[in-house]
Amino acid sequence: MNSYLNADLHCHSVVSDGTLTPEVLATRARGNGVDLWALTDHDEIGGVQRARVAAQAQGMAFLSGVEISVSFASETVHIVGLGFDDSDPRIAQGLAATRGGxxxxxxxxxxxxxxxxxxxxxxxxxxxxxxxxxxxxxxxxxxxxxxxxxxxxxxxxxxYLTEGKPGFVPHRWANLGDAVHWITQAGGVAIIAHPARYRLTANEEFALFSEFKEHGGQGVEVVTGSHSVAEYATYAAMAREFGLAASRGSDFHGPDESHTDLGKLPALPSGLTPVWELLADRIQPAA
Missing domain, CATH: 1.10.150.650 (DNA polymerase; domain 1)
Structure with missing residues (x-):
């Protein structure tokens, strides 16, 4: 599998905050040419088995997925987990705890x-x-x-709903180390999601990448729906600097809300290790 594979490894269903079911997402992904797919609902793996069955019915290769919210430097940061054993009780228990409240x-x-x-x-x-x-x-x-x-x-x-505006109530999420460990202990790879979205200083961002790697994190989303072309290059350079694999995902939530549709992202920049190469033995092949 090379970096031109149409992998979409970040999207959401009605099981978290998306608008489509896992089954409809799978059909849409395959219709848009996706070869390798993961459903990454927020702090929840309840849709993974449905997504797996739907992916296989559509002839797509599949990876288990989740997107975990963590608190870092007073900011909510998201960590995507891919290729873990979704029957492992440790990840299920961790996610249940972070959903609480x-x-x-x-x-x-x-x-x-x-x-x-x-x-x-x-x-x-x-x-x-x-x-x-x-x-x-x-x-x-x-x-x-x-x-x-x-x-x-x-x-x-x-x-509304953002800091300093009506309706904003902060939530204390998991810490970075816990989220990475839940994923890696279950045999998966942890990835920093859409890093350009966080309001971190340069020093805070360096600390995020450093601590993430120390905890066992192995990847970063380089090509994602919320990154600009310039940001693809920025985070390709960060991936090389920190020795991280590169991931690719639309962060699709629904047809009326998402800037980028499933499967419509450009290829990863050259010279990077695609995260799916780390997960070759965890990819569930198309039926």
Whole structure:
């Protein structure tokens, strides 16, 4: 498998905050030419088996996946895990612990919104939730668009649900070492997701990459839906500097919300080790 393989190793279903089922995602991925696919729902692996079956039915190779939220330098950073044993109880227990508190946080978010005249936000957000244990800001944002408070979700995050704005309630996520260990102990590879998205100083970013590698992390998303062409080059250089494999994933959430569709990313830059080469023995081949 080379770096021109159409691998899409980052997307979300209704099991977390996506809008499509794992089965519909698999059909869409294959229709867009994806050869190797992973479903990476937030802090949840409940859709992995459905995705695996759907991928095989579509003739796609498959890797188990998850995206874990961690707190680092007062910022929420995401770590993608690929190719782990999704029946390993350690990763399931870790994810259950980090999901805890989402419902309480959601109620506090709704209370803040009610204080600025937006009633019924908790119930409204629940309409968009496939898994109530994973209610998130994204679900509130969809409600605020439906209610006519904002025209689109990007406007929501400029006016609400972010630090200093109504509806923002921080959540204490897993720490970086725990997230990496959950993935690696279950036989997977840990990857820093979309690093350009984080509001980290240069020193903080260097610390993130350094600590991540010390904990056993092995990859970084270089080509992803939220990176610019210039950022592909920046993080290709970071991958080389830190000796990390490179990953590629659209971060697709739904047809009406995502800038990049499944399978529509450019190839990885040359001179990098594709993360799927590290996972060759964990890839489940197409049926």
């Amino acid at each position: 989402r419902d309480t946080r959601a109620m506090e978010m709704a209370e803040q919104l009610a204080q600025v005249g937006i009633a019924g936000a908790y119930e409204g957000a629940l309409k968009y939730v496939g898994n109530p244990a994973l209610i998130s800001r994204t679900h509130f944002a969809r409600f605020l668009v439906e209610a006519g408070v904002c025209k689109e979700t990007s406007e929501v995050f400029r006016k």
